[in-house]
Amino acid sequence: MSKRQTRNCEVPVTPALDLEIETLAIRAGHERTHELEHSEALFLTSSFVFNSAEEAAERFSGKSPGNVYSRFSNPTVRMFEQRIAAMEGGERAVALASGMSAIVSTCIALLKAGDHVVCSRSVFGTTVVIFEKYLKKFGVECTFVDLPDLQQWEAAIQPNTRMLFLETPSNPLGEVADIRRLSELAKSRDILLVVDNCFCTPVLQRPLELGADIVIHSATKYLDGQGRCVGGVVVGPNQLMEEVYGFLRSGGPTMSPFNAWVFLKGLEVLGVRMRAHCENAQRIAEWLEAQPLVEKVFYGGLPSHPQHELAKQQQSGFGGIVSFRIKGGREEAWRFINGTRLISITANLGDVKTTITHPATTTHGRVSPEARAQAGITENLMRLSIGLESVTDLQEDLARGFAAVQAAPK
Numbered sequence: 001m002s003k004r005q006t007r008n009c010e011v012p013v014t015p016a017l018d019l020e021i022e023t024l025a026i027r028a029g030h031e032r033t034h035e036l037e038h039s040e041a042l043f044l045t046s047s048f049v050f051n052s053a054e055e056a057a058e059r060f061s062g063k064s065p066g067n068v069y070s071r072f073s074n075p076t077v078r079m080f081e082q083r084i085a086a087m088e089g090g091e092r093a094v095a096l097a098s099g100m101s102a103i104v105s106t107c108i109a110l111l112k113a114g115d116h117v118v119c120s121r122s123v124f125g126t127t128v129v130i131f132e133k134y135l136k137k138f139g140v141e142c143t144f145v146d147l148p149d150l151q152q153w154e155a156a157i158q159p160n161t162r163m164l165f166l167e168t169p170s171n172p173l174g175e176v177a178d179i180r181r182l183s184e185l186a187k188s189r190d191i192l193l194v195v196d197n198c199f200c201t202p203v204l205q206r207p208l209e210l211g212a213d214i215v216i217h218s219a220t221k222y223l224d225g226q227g228r229c230v231g232g233v234v235v236g237p238n239q240l241m242e243e244v245y246g247f248l249r250s251g252g253p254t255m256s257p258f259n260a261w262v263f264l265k266g267l268e269v270l271g272v273r274m275r276a277h278c279e280n281a282q283r284i285a286e287w288l289e290a291q292p293l294v295e296k297v298f299y300g301g302l303p304s305h306p307q308h309e310l311a312k313q314q315q316s317g318f319g320g321i322v323s324f325r326i327k328g329g330r331e332e333a334w335r336f337i338n339g340t341r342l343i344s345i346t347a348n349l350g351d352v353k354t355t356i357t358h359p360a361t362t363t364h365g366r367v368s369p370e371a372r373a374q375a376g377i378t379e380n381l382m383r384l385s386i387g388l389e390s391v392t393d394l395q396e397d398l399a400r401g402f403a404a405v406q407a408a409p410k
Contacts, residue, residue, distance in 0.1 A: 019086075021087055021202060021203060021271065022271045024083065024086045024087050025083065025087055025203075025267045025268055025269075025270050025271060026267075026268045028082060028083040028086035028087065029078070029079040029080065029081070029082030029083035029085075029086065029264075030079060030083075031075055031078070031079055040076065040079055040261060040264050041075065041076065042076055042257060042258065042261040043070075043074055043075045043076045043257050044257055044258065045070060045074075045257075046069070046070050047068070047069050047070065048066070048067040048068060048069070048073075070254070070257060071248075071249070071252050071254045072245070072248055072249040072252075072254070074257045074260070076257040076258075076260045076261050076264075077095050077254075077255050077257055077260040079260070079264060080093075080095055080233070080255070080260040080261075080263050080264050080267075081093040081094065081095050081233065083264060083267055084202070084217070084219075084223070084233050084235060084267070085235050087202040087203075087267070088197075088202045088206060088207075088208055088215050088235040089202075089206055089208050089209055090208050090215065090235035090236055090237070090241075091236070091237050091238045091241070092235070092236070092237070092238050092241040092242075093233050093234065093235045093241070094233065094234045094241050094244045094245050094248055095219075095231065095232070095233045095255040095260060096231070096232040096233065096234065096248060096253045096254070096255055097230070097231065097232065097253045097254055097255055097256075098218065098220065098230045098231060098232045098253075099198065099216070099217065099218025099219070099220055099221070099231075099232040100126055100127075100130070100218075100232065101232055101253035102216050102217070102218070102232030102233060102234050103127060103130060103196075103216055103232075104130060104134075104253070105234065105244055105247050105248060105251070105253055106194065106214060106216065106234050106244055107130070107135055107140070107163075108247050108251070109243040109244045109246065109247040110162070110163065110192065110240065110243055110244070111135070111140050111162055111163060112139075112140075113138055113139030113140065114139055114140075114160060115139075115140050115141075115160055115161075115162040115163070116140070116141045116142070116143070116158045116160045116161045116162065117131060117135075117140060117141070117142045117143070117161070117162065117163045117164075117165055118142070118143050118144075118145060118153060118156045118157060118161060118163070118164050118165070119131050119142050119143070119144055119145075119164075119165040119166070120144070120145060120146070120147040120165070120166040120167065120170060120175075120177070121144045121145065121146060121147065121371065121374050121375040122146075122147040122166075122167065122170030122171070122173060122175050122375050122376075123165070123166070123167050123170065123171065123196070124167070124171045124196075124363060124364075125359075125363050125364035125365065125366055125367045126363075126366070127165075127167075127196075128144075128364075128367050128371060129366055129367070131144075131165075132371075143156040143158075144371070144374075147166060147167075147168065147170050147175045147176075147177050148175055148176065148177060148178075148306070148307055150178065150181055150182070150185070153182060153185060154185055157185075157189055157191070161189065161191055162191060162192060163191060163192045163193075163194055164182060164185075164186050164191055164192070164193050164194065165194045165196075166182070166194070166195060166196065167195070167196040167198065167199065168195060168196075168199075168200075168205075168207075169199045169200065169300055169311070169315075169318075169319060169321065170199075171198075171199065171321075171363065171383075172298075172321070172323045172359045172363065172364075172377065172381065172383040173298045173323055173375075173376050173377075173381075174199075174298045174299055174300050174305070174319075174321060174322075174323060175306075175307060176300060176305075176307035176310050176311045176314075176315075178310055178314070179193075179195060179207050179210035179211060179212055179314055180210050180211055180314070182211075183210060183211025183212060184211065186211075186213070187211070192213045192214060192240075193211065193212045193213050193214070194212070194213065194214045194215075194216060195207040195212040195214070195215055195216070196215075196216045196217070196218075197215045197216065197217060198216075198217050198218045198221050198222070198350070199221075199222075199319050199321055200315055200317075200319055201217070201222045201223065201270060201274055202215075203270055203271050203274040203275075203316070203317075204274055204278070204315050204316050204317040204318075204319060205314060205315045205316070208235070208236070210314055213236055213237070213240065214234060214235065214236040214240060215234070215235045215236065216232070216233070216234050216235075217232060217233050217235075218231075218232055219231035219232055219233055219255075219259075219263050219266075220232070220348070220350070221348070221349055221350030221351075222270065222273070222274065222277075222320075222350035223263050223266055223267060223270065223350075224262060224263055224266040224350070225266045225269070225270065225273050225350060225351065225352060226266065226351060226352055227348055227350075227351040227353065228262050229258075229259040229262045229263065230259065231255045231259045231260070231263055232255075233255075273352070273388065274317060274319075274320075275317065276388050277319065277320030277386060277387070277388065278301070278317040278318055278319060278320065280320070280386045280387070280388065280389075280391050280394070281299065281301070281318065281319065281320045281321070281322050281384075281386040282299070282301045282318065283391045284322055284384065284386050284391065284394060284395070284398075285297050285299035285301060285302055285322045286302070287395055287398075288322065288324050288398070289302065289304070291402060293326055293327050293332075293402050293405060293406070294324050294325070294326060294327070295324075295325040295326060295327050295380065296324065296325045297322065297323075297324045298322070298323040298324065299318060299321075299322045299323075300315070300318040300319070301318035320349075320350070320385055320386045320387070321349060321383065321384070321385055321386070322383075322384045322386055323359075323381060323382065323383045323384065324381070324382060324384075325378060325380045325381050325382075326380050326382065326405065327380070328380055328405070329379045329380050330358070330360070330361075330379040330380070331408075332380060332405050332408075333358050333379065333380050333381070333382055334358065335401075335404050335405050335408055336382065336401035336402065336404060336405050337356055337357075337358060337382065337401065338404065339400050339401040339402075339403060339404025339405065340356060340397050340398065340400055340401045341397060341400055342354075342389070342393060342394070342396075342397040343355065343356045343384075343394070343397050343398075344356070345357070347362045347363050348385075349383075349385035350385060351385060351387055352387045352388045353387045353389070354384065354385060354386055354387035354389055354394055355384070355385045355387070356382060356383070356384050356385075357382070357383050358381075358382055358383075359377050359381055359382075359383050360372055360377050360378065360379050360381065363383075364377050
C-alpha cells in the first residue's frame with residue numbers, strides 16, 4: 001500500500017483518494033523511520049536483527065511482518081515497489097535486478113512445462129532469445145505473431161496457451177497493439193495478458209486500466225532516466241505477484257537497495273521528463289520525415305504511423321523513441337551513426353542524453369536474420385532515443401550524420 005506522510009506519522013493512501021500520478025511519483029510508498037527524514041532512507045544492509053529467537057522464527061515463517069534479509073525484504077526496495085504499483089494502478093509490485101530478470105521471473109513463476117505463449121515479434125531481441133531458446137528447454141513453447149494483427153493473435157492461441165506477451169509501443173519500430181481488444185481475447189480464454197510498458201511508463205500509458213493482467217518495466221530506462229542503474233519491476237494483482245515474489249525469494253534476482261533509491265529519485269521527475277521527451281521526439285520525427293536521405297520514419301506521433309489513431313486513444317503521449325530507415329543499407333547506417341558527434345552511440349534508451357543504435361547488429365543482433373526480417377528490422381534501420389538536449393543541437397548533429405553519408409565515395 002502506498003503511504004501519505006504527515007509531519008510525524010504515516011497515513012495510508014487508498015485508491016479512493018484519487019491522487020494524480022505526479023503526486024504518486026513523489027509521495028507514494030515513502031516509509032519514514034523514527035528520524036522523520038524528508039528524503040527516502042537508503043537501507044544498505046544485507047540482513048536485519050531480531051529482538052528474540054521467537055521473533056526471528058515468526059519473521060522467517062511469514063507469520064509476522066518485518067524485514068528479514070535484503071534478498072527479498074528491504075525497506076528502500078519496498079518503497080520503490082509501492083510507488084510504481086501506485087503509479088501503474090496495480091495491487092502490488094515486485095522489484096528485480098533487471099528488466100530481463102523481471103521477464104524471466106514472471107515466466108518461471110507463472111508458466112510450467114507444457115504451457116504455450118503467444119508473443120509479438122516486435123519485442124526486444126533478448127526477450128525473443130528467452131522465449132525461443134531458454135524457456136523452450138524447459139518445455140514452454142512460443143508462437144510469434146505480428147503485434148498489430150489481432151487475427152494472428154487469435155489464430156495462434158492453442159488449448160495450452162497460458163500467456164500473451166507484448167511490448168506496446170514496440171522496440172524498435174514503435175508499433176502499437178490494441179490492449180483492450182487483446183485483453184478481451186485473453187480473458188475469454190482464461191489467458192494472462194502481460195504488457196511491457198517500458199517505452200511509455202505509467203505517465204503515458206496504464207495497461208492495467210486497459211485490461212492487462214501484468215505490467216513489466218526495465219527500470220533501467222525511463223524510470224531511472226539518467227542511465228545510472230540497472231533494474232526491473234513487475235506490477236499486477238496480489239495473487240500473481242505473490243508467485244513472482246516467491247521465485248524472487250528463492251532464486252534471488254534481487255534489486256539492490258541503492259538502485260531502488262536511485263529509481264525513487266528518478267520517479268519523482270518522471271512526469272516532467274516524459275513530457276519533454278515527447279515534445280523533443282515529435283519535433284525530431286517531423287524533421288526527419290523532411291530529410292531527402294530518409295526512407296521512412298517510425299514514430300507514433302506522426303500521422304503517417306499506421307497505428308497513429310490507436311496510439312492517441314490509449315496513450316497520453318507518444319514517447320521518446322524515434323526509428324528511421326536511411327536510403328541504402330548497413331554501410332549507410334553505420335556511416336550515419338559514425339558521422340554524429342554529440343549523440344551517444346549506445347543501445348540504452350530512456351536517458352536524458354540522446355542515444356543512437358543500429359538494432360540489427362546490437363539490440364537484435366542475436367536474433368536470426370529471418371526473425372529480424374519478419375520484425376521489420378532491416379540493415380538500414382536506426383533507433384534514436386531522444387533526450388532532453390536542445391532540439392536545434394540534435395538536428396545539427398543528425399545533419400552531420402547525413403553529411404557523412406553524402407560525402408561517401410560513390
